[in-house]
Ligand SMILES: NC(=O)c1ccc[n+]([C@@H]2O[C@H](COP(=O)([O-])OP(=O)(O)OC[C@H]3O[C@@H](n4cnc5c(N)ncnc54)[C@H](O)[C@@H]3O)[C@@H](O)[C@H]2O)c1
């Protein structure tokens with residue numbers, strides 16, 4: 001895998017220290033990107049978010065070696081006039097802010113559309129008007145369903161990669177009907193991509209769009225009842241971790257037949273690092289960032305996580321480790337799913353020489369070790385606590 005050295009880019013040019021306005025820096029991806037930039041580079045981060053729990057370890061104490069290179073700005077980009085000033089005094093803006101949890105798409109569809117489209121508009125506008133570079137986080141979900149999913153079940157064409165590999169410049173974007181509100185998220189993300197592209201074409205905005213394919217690792221989402229609401233439904237890694245920690249069966253939505261490719265957050269962050277430090281290679285491009293070698297069905301993911309968790313916790317797994325639930329029961333009316341997501345890697349490979357390296361087993365082993373170490377005791381205590389009468 002190509003890596004950028006501390007001082008020169010992929011073309012051998014010196015890398016100057018940048019000031020980066022990172023919006024959504026307090027989230028899962030933001031926390032890992034901040035960590036990378038503090039530990040391995042000389043760049044400065046203006047970290048914007050409404051929360052900072054996941055980056056507290058980078059902000060305190062003042063004696064940290066990078067203390068003068070990171071500032072936290074607690075603000076909501078929906079309604080805060082400080083945003084333009086922060087973008088203006090940065091060289092680059094990275095926009096990660098979004099509602100991006102499937103349980104919200106059909107239960108909070110307006111918030112989802114506002115967050116992923118309307119709230120991103122000023123960010124794009126300020127970057128364009130002030131001639132600032134933008135790296136915007138979109139999603140693999142903009143591809144929607146695969147062409148293959150519309151073929152008859154027994155069609156041999158379903159096995160042909162031409163019908164399922166997702167390519168940035170040629171694959172269509174296939175969404176379900178309007179009442180399947182999951183696609184409101186994908187549609188909002190697609191429209192902001194189109195707007196950014198148009199700003200590039202008409203007004204010269206220097207942009208890069210990232211389409212993450214299921215990045216997973218430590219600090220993803222929350223564990224319900226411990227560091228998030230007890231009734232909350234996070235993304236699958238945290239749902240299954242929560243079930244394993246509580247010794248409950250893992251819930252397979254609609255049989256767990258959907259397929260996903262999972263990439264380790266630390267591999268994916270390396271790709272973003274390359275984009276930041278190689279603007280000449282990254283500007284004007286849309287990049288898939290995922291690991292095509294780590295494909296599983298959700299059922300296979302559940303089985304693998306059960307085995308890995310038994311190994312890292314030293315506890316035998318429960319007798320019936322999985323249970324089937326319908327999507328209506330689990331997510332409510334209006335849910336739909338992506339059938340299969342395999343990223344084509346040609347563009348990112350050609351432009352940045354990036355390839356993911358961590359296998360699914362290895363990334364689950366390090367992630368579940370973290371989950372066990374971070375949450376097992378808190379869960380034990382919460383279960384032992386007497387219920388207030
Ligand atoms: N994690 C993945 O695999 C994945 C996959 C596809 C797309 N993405 C995209 O990547 C981006 C980051 O994802 P993540 O997994 O880190 O999600 P996350 O929810 O952990 O992080 C998003 C952060 O944005 C902040 N935020 C949201 N609205 C805000 C606002 N109005 N003002 C200030 N801060 C706000 C949140 O507080 C949160 O900390 C999102 O745009 C998401 O759609 C992620």
Ligand SMILES: O=c1ccn([C@@H]2O[C@H](COP(=O)(O)OP(=O)(O)O[C@H]3OC[C@@H](O)[C@H](O)[C@H]3O)[C@@H](O)[C@H]2O)c(=O)[nH]1
Nearest residue numbers: 100102139141234235236237239251252253258298337
């Ligand atoms: O407990 C659970 C949770 C989830 N699932 C299933 O697991 C699969 C993955 O679900 P996730 O919640 O991780 O989210 P998805 O992969 O569907 O979408 C995500 O990927 C792209 C990003 O833009 C978003 O972060 C999110 O939409 C889905 O098929 C879902 O139905 C279960 O079977 N059981």
